[in-house]
Amino acid sequence: MKIKNILAFSSLVALSAACGDKEKTANENENSQPMETIVERFADVQILRFEVASWDKLSLKQKELVYYLSQAGLAGRDINYDQNNRFNLEIRRALEAIHEKYSGEKSSADWKNFDTWSKQVFFSNGIHHHYSMDKIQPKFSKAYFDKLMKSVEHNLSPEALDAIFNKSLEKKRKVKDPNVDMIVASANNFYDEGVTQKMVEDYYAKKQDLSDPKPIELGLNSTLILKDGKLHEDVWKSKGKYGQAIDQIIFWLRKAVKVAENDEQAAALKVLIDYYKTGDLKKWDEYNVLWSTATKGDIDYINGFIETYGDALGKRANFESIVQINDFEASKRMSTVAKNAQWFEDNSPLLPEHKKKKVVGVSYKVVEVASESGDAAPSTPIGVNLPNNNWVREIHGSKSVSLGNIIEAYNKAGGPSVTEEFANDKEEIERAKKYGAIAGKMHTALHEVIGHASGQINKGVGQPSETLLNYASTLEEARADLVGLYYIMDQKMVDLGLIESLEVGKAEYDGYIRNGLMTQLQRLELGQNVEEEHMQNRQLVSAWVFEKGQKDKVIEKIVRNGKTYYDIKDYNKLRTLFGELLREIQRIKSEGDYKAGKNLVETYGVKVDQKIHAEVLKRVKPLNIAPYSGFVYPVLVPVMDSKGKIIDVKLENKQGFIEQMLYYGKNHSFLY
Ligand SMILES: [Zn+2]
Numbered sequence: 001m002k003i004k005n006i007l008a009f010s011s012l013v014a015l016s017a018a019c020g021d022k023e024k025t026a027n028e029n030e031n032s033q034p035m036e037t038i039v040e041r042f043a044d045v046q047i048l049r050f051e052v053a054s055w056d057k058l059s060l061k062q063k064e065l066v067y068y069l070s071q072a073g074l075a076g077r078d079i080n081y082d083q084n085n086r087f088n089l090e091i092r093r094a095l096e097a098i099h100e101k102y103s104g105e106k107s108s109a110d111w112k113n114f115d116t117w118s119k120q121v122f123f124s125n126g127i128h129h130h131y132s133m134d135k136i137q138p139k140f141s142k143a144y145f146d147k148l149m150k151s152v153e154h155n156l157s158p159e160a161l162d163a164i165f166n167k168s169l170e171k172k173r174k175v176k177d178p179n180v181d182m183i184v185a186s187a188n189n190f191y192d193e194g195v196t197q198k199m200v201e202d203y204y205a206k207k208q209d210l211s212d213p214k215p216i217e218l219g220l221n222s223t224l225i226l227k228d229g230k231l232h233e234d235v236w237k238s239k240g241k242y243g244q245a246i247d248q249i250i251f252w253l254r255k256a257v258k259v260a261e262n263d264e265q266a267a268a269l270k271v272l273i274d275y276y277k278t279g280d281l282k283k284w285d286e287y288n289v290l291w292s293t294a295t296k297g298d299i300d301y302i303n304g305f306i307e308t309y310g311d312a313l314g315k316r317a318n319f320e321s322i323v324q325i326n327d328f329e330a331s332k333r334m335s336t337v338a339k340n341a342q343w344f345e346d347n348s349p350l351l352p353e354h355k356k357k358k359v360v361g362v363s364y365k366v367v368e369v370a371s372e373s374g375d376a377a378p379s380t381p382i383g384v385n386l387p388n389n390n391w392v393r394e395i396h397g398s399k400s401v402s403l404g405n406i407i408e409a410y411n412k413a414g415g416p417s418v419t420e421e422f423a424n425d426k427e428e429i430e431r432a433k434k435y436g437a438i439a440g441k442m443h444t445a446l447h448e449v450i451g452h453a454s455g456q457i458n459k460g461v462g463q464p465s466e467t468l469l470n471y472a473s474t475l476e477e478a479r480a481d482l483v484g485l486y487y488i489m490d491q492k493m494v495d496l497g498l499i500e501s502l503e504v505g506k507a508e509y510d511g512y513i514r515n516g517l518m519t520q521l522q523r524l525e526l527g528q529n530v531e532e533e534h535m536q537n538r539q540l541v542s543a544w545v546f547e548k549g550q551k552d553k554v555i556e557k558i559v560r561n562g563k564t565y566y567d568i569k570d571y572n573k574l575r576t577l578f579g580e581l582l583r584e585i586q587r588i589k590s591e592g593d594y595k596a597g598k599n600l601v602e603t604y605g606v607k608v609d610q611k612i613h614a615e616v617l618k619r620v621k622p623l624n625i626a627p628y629s630g631f632v633y634p635v636l637v638p639v640m641d642s643k644g645k646i647i648d649v650k651l652e653n654k655q656g657f658i659e660q661m662l663y664y665g666k667n668h669s670f671l672y
Contacts, residue, residue, distance in 0.1 A: 046626035070371030073321025075248035084126035128173035182312035219315035237279030261297035318375035330366035349579035378630030451480030467592030516542025540605035
């Protein structure tokens with residue numbers, strides 16, 4: 001039912017754009033010192049800061065709207081922590097207390113290890129790594145932690161302490177392994193203890209109605225609990241579970257209604273409030289219809305339980321919020337892609353019966369992020385395509401945004417170049433320098449606007465989350481990526497003025513194959529399989545075309561001085577292969593061919609070549625690159641007159657990482 005769209009490939013962007021786009025750095029306000037992009041570095045993470053160049057162009061009313069929406073987002077921050085694991089909030093409070101009050105020595109290895117671990121916990125919105133979902137192991141003892149807590153007079157329950165220090169407990173936030181009970185094995189807080197995967201599957205098999213043309217997203221906004229031996233949805237709503245936080249969200253959304261830019265925006269916000277009050281998923285759909293068609297304003301936002309990556313069965317969604325300001329210049333360029341959506345559909349390599357006769361309502365915008373919260377922060381997507389419910393998308397269209405100032409910050413922080421290490425030759429490096437950034441942006445645009453909107457499901461076949469189950473989102477991301485790859489080498493792109501030459505397409509092919517077959521492996525530890533959906537998709541696509549093109553030498557594998565390189569010999573044939581795989585994956589989606597989908601993902605997307613993996617880790621190490629990035633956010637400060645009326649909203653962009661985490665804990669925490 002959901003098309004999962006958060007593009008978590010920050011490192012891909014960093015890699016493909018590592019070499020530059022020098023003009024873009026001259027973006028600072030003339031009156032102020034250039035802002036430092038990199039704030040801090042710890043563990044496998046770098047913390048960055050972005051700019052909001054369009055802030056001063058907003059009217060007071062618009063600034064107020066951004067302020068209220070950002071407050072509504074931050075009000076839900078606690079919910080996401082609790083969803084990730086039942087001990088997270090309790091543990092976070094202990095970390096806040098220690099960082100606020102501890103005045104003992106801070107030069108020992110123990111303190112440094114605690115400091116790093118606590119930052120990792122804040123960064124991951126809980127005790128599990130935000131990406132691998134494995135529990136983050138502390139490198140200090142329980143005794144040391146006890147000492148810290150004692151010195152700040154704070155207590156933690158024995159269960160929470162165990163969750164931190166006992167390696168065999170709460171091991172992984174989401175377990176995706178067809179050989180185990182994924183619900184029992186996952187440490188997230190979406191299901192009561194005692195609930196099994198079989199119980200969940202049976203429960204929703206009974207609830208779902210395949211003949212309903214407008215099915216709701218079953219299970220999206222509740223915890224599945226056992227009550228008197230029976231399953232029961234404990235719904236997240238006002239006066240329900242997470243009610244205190246949700247009431248705060250409602251409070252701020254009501255203020256936003258009053259300063260909405262237009263009637264459509266106000267109408268959508270009002271239904272969102274109704275949804276939070278009732279927890280009714282039909283209201284959620286009603287809201288999404290209004291939200292999808294409210295496209296006129298300069299300010300937009302997402303706020304809700306939206307993406308289901310945190311649940312092994314893809315039903316329950318984490319809270320997240322993003323508040324965005326339109327970037328008109330960039331959006332204009334991208335709207336060209338949207339305007340030609342039908343041409344792209346008509347000319348795609350899909351089987352005729354799987355093509356949409358009429359592609360509806362595709363919109364694409366480049367925006368500037370002003371605020372993010374919940375599952376969208378501090379690690380953020382770089383693009384969003386919503387809503388997720390397929391029938392809403394099909395009838396009313398969807399909205400796609402590219403988070404321009406986030407991508408900008410990644411480009412600036414790119415640092416030493418992975419491209420130079422892994423590219424086969426000078427030509428490839430030069431091409432990446434010249435076209436890498438625009439290639440990445442164009443591929444993202446095509447992925448979002450054309451990719452996810454393309455294709456149709458055969459009549460009588462269920463939604464991918466029902467037919468393709470745990471392979472649905474990997475295959476969906478692969479499908480969208482392939483649409484982008486297919487068209488970025490199309491003369492039409494040049495004719496539309498979107499790219500200056502097909503060299504841009506070549507740069508994207510170089511980068512994509514390098515990443516899919518090698519560089520993305522730097523995110524995994526030796527011995528791990530690929531589990532994250534976007535990574536699976538990229539390896540699947542790259543490994544499949546490499547294998548299928550071997551007899552024609554489309555991509556050549558070269559080993560030089562013990563280092564492996566992949567050199568694309570025939571870009572046009574590679575494009576044809578992308579088209580073939582696209583057609584097959586669309587067929588799988590259209591027909592709901594679970595067996596073929598599973599086979600593709602398991603054969604090409606999951607297993608890691610251990611030798612190559614070890615080599616990648618060895619080559620990346622001296623480059624000292626943080627595999628993951630996240631952000632500190634501007635703080636919006638209302639300025640009031642003597643009567644309490646807001647006369648301005650200031651955007652302050654100075655907080656450090658821990659400073660911000662403590663500030664949020666103090667000002668935006670509502671669950672106890
Ligand atoms: Zn996507």
